[in-house]
Amino acid sequence: MSRYGVRRALVAATVLIGVGAGAAGCGLELEDVPLPSLVDGPTYELTVEFEDALNLPVDAPVKLDGATVGQVTAVEAGEYVAEVELALSTSVELRDTSRAEIRLTSPMGTAFVQLFPGTGGDVLAAGATLPAAATGSAPDVTDLLSALSTVVTGGSFSDISTIITELNTALTGNAGDVRRLLSRLDTAVTDLDGELPRIDRLTRALDRLTTRLAGDLPEVTRSLTDLTDLVTSFDRQRADLVAAMESLNQFDVVATPLTNAVRSDLLAQLRDMEPVLRTLLAGRRDIDGVMRGLIAFAGGSDVASPGDFVNFDLTVLLDLEALAATGGAHR
DSSP: OOHHHHHHHHHHHHHHHHHHHHHHHHTOOGGGSOOOOSSOSOEEEEEEEESOOTTOOTTOEEEETTEEEEEEEEEEEOSSSEEEEEEEETTOOOBTTOEEEEEESSTTSOEEEEEEOOSSSOBOOTTOEEOGGGEEEOOOHHHHHHHHHHHHTTSHHHHHHHHHHHHHHHHTTOHHHHHHHHHHHHHHHHHHHHTHHHHHHHHHHHHHHHHHHHHTHHHHHHHHHHHHHHHHHHHHTHHHHHHHHHHHHHHHHHHHHHHHHHHHHHHHHHHHHHHHHHHHHHTHHHHHHHHHHHHHHHHHHHHHSOSSOOOOOOOOOOOHHHHHHHHHHHO
16 A cells, blocks of 8 residues: 555544544434435425325425436424425426325335426426425325235125026026026127127218207207297197187088088089080181281281270171081081
């Protein structure tokens, strides 16, 4: 060993002896030695309120996104809440919408504070408080054992036992009926499985229908409103409608016998009108020519004698023998 190395060893031994002597003289113990800080650099204080923080020790780490960003400096009792003082790194910026939970590193591990940053709101300043409404605690071993105790001592196991007992009672002496029921259920499920494509098509059609109805909802609403007004109007005029129906019934009572009485005469008159109508139809072209001549004559008379009045003589020649011959030919 060199002279320089011996000197360093002597200095270190002297320092250790001095520390040991000071500790023995002042009664210093190991638990009095302060733990190193979990955060390097400047920090700021933040108070977080928890409904229960019994398992959270002082100097517990504070984590954000898996990284340690601070530590617990004090845990004090407030008004029905536990006030936990945190020392956070100034590089961490939290908002008033942030959340905090007390979690465990493992089922039997130590507790720590987990921070969840908010996406909006104002930035929390130094000395601010995160209320209990924004905090919570993850389930721990105590909660797990309590839930397990409930299950074992009369929870789900007791319910399963009751179900099994009831099933045994129901199946006793009814095995054949139950077997037939299961066979029918199997057949029904098989048939239903075969109809699944149709059911899918029906479901899609119903989806399209509901979509169209949703799009036409304003028109449907207006139609129902108009229909309501129409029904209301009919209701107001119900007495008049009933009176009209009664009058129509009375008219039917009178008109039906009258129609039956004159039915034969009406048929005979219609048969007599048949030759006349046939003659008119046969001479339709001549009649059209006559009518066009009359229209032309009327137009010419307006030109020949302007004014409000005109006198003229018109002679019409009818060949009765020709008319009789024509009527006889069609009779």
